[in-house]
Amino acid sequence: EIRHEVVIVGGGAAGIAVASSLLARKPDLDVAIVDPADIHYYQPGWTMVGGGVFDPRWTAKTMASLIPPGAKWIKAAVAAFEPENNALVLDGCRVVTYGRLVVAPGLKLNWGAIEGLPETLGRNGVTSNYRYDLAPYTWELVRALKRGTALFTQPPMPIKCAGAPQKAMYLAADHWRGAGVLGDIDIHFCNAGAVLFGVKDYVPALMEYVDHYGIHLDFQETLTRIDGPARTAWFTRVGADGMTEAIERRFDMIHVVPPQTAPDFLRVSPLADAAGWMDVDPATLRHRRHPGIYGLGDACNAPNAKTAAAARKQAPIVAHNLLRDMGALREPDAVYDGYGSCPLTVERGKIVLAEFGYGGKLLPSLPGWLIDGRKPSRLAWLLKERMLPWMYWKAMLRGREWLAKPELAA
Ligand code: FAD
Structure with missing residues (x-):
């Protein structure tokens, strides 16, 4: 023992x-x-x-x-x-x-809950940033795509980093915009949920990017099955009347976020x-x-x-x-207080920095004149790119708590 x-x-x-x-x-x-x-x-x-x-x-x-x-x-x-x-x-x-x-x-990332997914991950245009070995494949697919359909899925909550499914999409769309092919790519965000982001203060800034990139928002659509070689995915959609229907979508690339338990x-x-x-x-x-x-x-x-x-x-x-x-x-x-943070990479070089606690209460770490979390910010991108990895390895994992001093009960 x-x-x-x-x-x-x-x-x-x-x-x-x-x-x-x-x-x-x-x-x-x-x-x-x-x-x-x-x-x-x-x-x-x-x-x-x-x-x-x-x-x-x-x-x-x-x-x-x-x-x-x-x-x-x-x-x-x-x-x-x-x-x-x-x-x-x-x-x-x-x-x-x-x-x-x-x-x-x-x-637990429940890849097996989507029929056909485990056998085609990493091939046939099927990728996910939720795995170390697959995230580079996302970038490979994004660079290679010049025309066609790109699907980005989001499973039912809860998931880790609820913004990550759309972060992958915005960075891809921004690359396609820069490469001059955005107009030839049909982008769909197939989201099991009914809203773009759970804390409403951040939605207007995100919606501007959705419009700017010409993204179709397909709410209440849950991925259920995928056939990689046939480049086809099936979803269950809940309609306004509460009835469900099956949707079939063809894709050239699909970024999948698995259900999580x-x-x-x-x-x-x-x-x-x-x-x-x-x-x-x-x-x-x-x-x-x-x-x-x-x-x-x-x-x-x-x-x-x-x-x-x-x-x-x-x-x-x-x-x-x-x-x-x-x-x-x-x-x-x-x-x-429920603090959590989700830096939404809306384009390369800019982030909408969501920081909030229980009940969706906004809990910004920095004063509004430096970073207003509800607006895309270059400084927030620099924070994510240059500062946060360092903070993670050198401060958070080492018990240096200068950015996480606990509040004591009165
Ligand atoms: P993990 O870091 O996943 O660690 C769990 C550990 O438990 C692992 O080491 C595992 O080996 C171990 N374990 C599992 N089973 C057992 C067992 N049976 N016995 C013993 N040990 C076991 N967070 C942010 O703050 N900002 C972001 O921008 C952000 N973006 C993300 C993007 C992606 C694509 C993903 C996947 C996550 C992102 N996250 C982000 C979320 C963040 O990574 C997680 O919330 C965080 O890692 C949770 O820490 P954890 O220790 O609970 O779990």
């Missing part, structure tokens, strides 16, 4: 950040991170890879190089939780016990809510029923935008509250 004072499940954006935040507060804490992956990805960079801006290699680092000094790495997948025994079971049936548990395994081992565990997500208090990120257990990142059910930006704010909150529960801190609880 292996035992650690604090065990963190998942060494992604959230898991590494929370480990560093804990150790920044209490350097002698006995922390272990459980993750089977050799490579950790900076996924927010994949939109830029698909747009031909970033080299994919900039978005990957070895897990070993990111585990903070002082933390142990248990290189294995968690198979099951046993909260009543303060234990988890690893693949291969090894047991790990803990004093406190932090759950941050991200979410909680990871299977979490979904079937006692820690999940009815929908399968980690059941946490949205303000304190403690588990709602099991004391000593915390959740953050894409896996949890707090109604924030599932983004690395959210994990950046959540990590110090979990670290603070966990250490407080252990008696190592005396201050009141840290509380999370």
